[in-house]
Amino acid sequence: MTSVPKILVRVPRAGGPSHIGKLIVGDWSVPCTIGAGGLVQTSYKREGDKRTPIGVFPLRYGLFDPVAAPNFPRDLAFPFVPLSDAMIWEEEGPDYNRLVFSEDDERADERLTRRRQEGLFEVIVPIGFNDAVAERGRGSAIFIHAARTDMSGTAGCIGIPREHMLEFSRRLQPGMLIDIDYEESADRVRLDPETPLETIRFTGLVPGPKLIVVGAVHGNETCGPQAILRAIGDCHMGRLSVRRGEVTFLPVANMKAYRQNTREGDRNLNRDLREKTIPEDYEDRVGNRICSLLREHDVLLDIHSFRGEGEPFVFAGPPNNTGPMEPFRHATPEGEFAARLGTSIVIHGWLDIYARFLKERERLGLTSRTISEGVGTTEYMRFSGGYGVTLECGSHDDPRAVEIGYSAIVRALAHLRMIDSSSPSVTVETVIRVADVLVCEAKGDCLEGTWKTGDRVAAGQIIARRASGEVLNAPTDGFIIFPNHTASSGDGLCYFGVASDRARRADIR
Known part of the structure; x- marks a missing residue:
């Protein structure tokens, strides 16, 4: 591209x-x-x-x-x-x-x-x-x-x-x-990578929910920090006034990666996020503090952007369930939250398909990983008893991404009734469940066409080709998610989504 x-x-x-x-x-x-x-x-x-x-x-x-x-x-x-x-x-x-x-x-x-x-x-x-x-x-x-x-x-x-x-x-x-x-x-290169996390908290005078808004979990995704700094400025100037509950802003979660303008510092902070008694790298040390912060709150809005092109979307969690993978009981409030953040697309179904992705890697004889590798900020938030979503604001370089992030912050505060504002309208039009993953098995495997996240695909349409010439077709009508046009062996070529029945069940509405 x-x-x-x-x-x-x-x-x-x-x-x-x-x-x-x-x-x-x-x-x-x-x-x-x-x-x-x-x-x-x-x-x-x-x-x-x-x-x-x-x-x-x-x-x-x-x-x-x-x-x-x-x-x-x-x-x-x-x-x-x-x-x-x-x-x-x-x-x-x-x-x-x-x-x-x-x-x-x-x-x-x-x-x-x-x-x-x-x-x-x-x-x-x-x-x-x-x-x-x-x-x-x-x-x-x-x-x-x-x-x-x-x-x-x-x-x-x-x-x-x-x-x-x-x-x-x-x-x-x-x-x-x-x-x-x-x-x-x-001077910037020499800055201490162990700089403490900076949070700004605004507490209303009436009890209410506790929201945390996080940016730059990946250091090269700068729309989150910019949107959050704008919201902080508006709170200071009185344009946003928190009346109920409290909101904590964490503009930069991964300062080492942010200062390097890279996705990661030592590793991906949004993988295997949990408290570690013996931290082994920078992300472990940061992760320990972030986990502590998440447990103090009820709701999380984690602001990201992505490579390439595509429509902004919200990544939500699973339906209510008592299963061993990701038990959850707040699907309805989380769905209502996700549906009002300003995007037209909501996607869910991450952790189950990540487990399938790991099995595919194991089948290919690649380095074994555990399912905990799929746990990031939102998964940890749900594990801790709250709920949260990831907002993907669009392309890294798209200046509109900052506006989308800022608007979502205001919408989140309004929906949770933390500010005096009318309830935001439902903007979601399409709800997608991640149903499968296509893994790059060898050099030369590649996507067929210039897919973007959210693109519709018809049953039987060619999605990718193996280096051997084998054609990979869409099994049903569906959607392309997270296409990777530079995938190496063991990476996901793309994820495949289908229309979700959660829209009909009205727990994302």
Whole structure:
């Protein structure tokens, strides 16, 4: 799969002006300016603070001034449209952070073309920050535009030397993202991997449920920390006010992996999660503390993202049962919780199929594992007497993943009646039970096509091919789950799901 093209903006943490950085597009780079106040975590960005938000944001289109730049090329790959004198980018009012059109002479000073003499806005590219559901006061009009000749700090935008704007425009591609952050430095590498876990807790004055929200169980899944930090900021500012019960936020569960920007530190934290008397690695030590935290709570929301493409979904637990694998008695409240977090898909049936996956590995003569390898945060939460779900917000690089994670946090608080808000509506449309797993048996085994999680497949349709030429067909109508297009011997090629009868039984509704 082709990765999403990305522009990097990197600013040194120290050793120079806080508003000077570097903009990088592939093998091309130029100096750039950012907000005069430096960088700021997205959740703390405020209107007028002259700071540039950290994060990954979409670039959807550009604007050019046909009067000031009459020779601007019209055949670029990236979509540019001409500025008009009626265009205003609203920085207050009901259309906050929206492009509007007004011929009102009283608003002449607000027009985007007012800076023709400065030459700063001959070419501008809006950055998709706070615009999916614009929140007033959180920051507006964040653009890429020409820098001042003295390279002074901006009001929050990214500035590029004017003489480089045309070359920059030529290098833009449709669907591009901009990734704004600090430079990696030796200081970051030397940070103590044993840094303690940081939790933030808000306790209402009326008794109620205890919710824990966790991010970065896998260190390269950054939508969770960003969504959680935004929720923490909103709690501090009073936009979210916990009235009943208490919520604990754990933005980064696996700090070692997070600082390395890798899925794992020493191993996968979301496997074999249990308290260990003699911890053998970093994840064991972190896991001991996380297990203790989970036992203190009633409900868990664990925020993740995934490689590749696909629709966001919620992974829920089993139906009520008294079996030996995963006994459970909270299927109904967990199902009601899962159905209201904002996704259209809910999947269940993990642990039983993971046991089947291990048997397949054993049949192939590969390293033996125990079923406890399938136990992560949600399984441990259920074992401890509560319930919890995993929210997969979408692709790692999709900036919408943060919005999906944040919305789910608010929906969770509202559903549990921890905040004063109307009950969130049911969004789930499809409930899938994981029914089987296809294992890569040898080099050359591969999926047939570019499957994504949630894709429908018809009975008899080819799913994968063995290196021997054997065709693997869908046994019934169903769904593709967790396709692995780079699977090695012993990995899952994909999981196969079927329509679940739990939707009809109404315990996910």
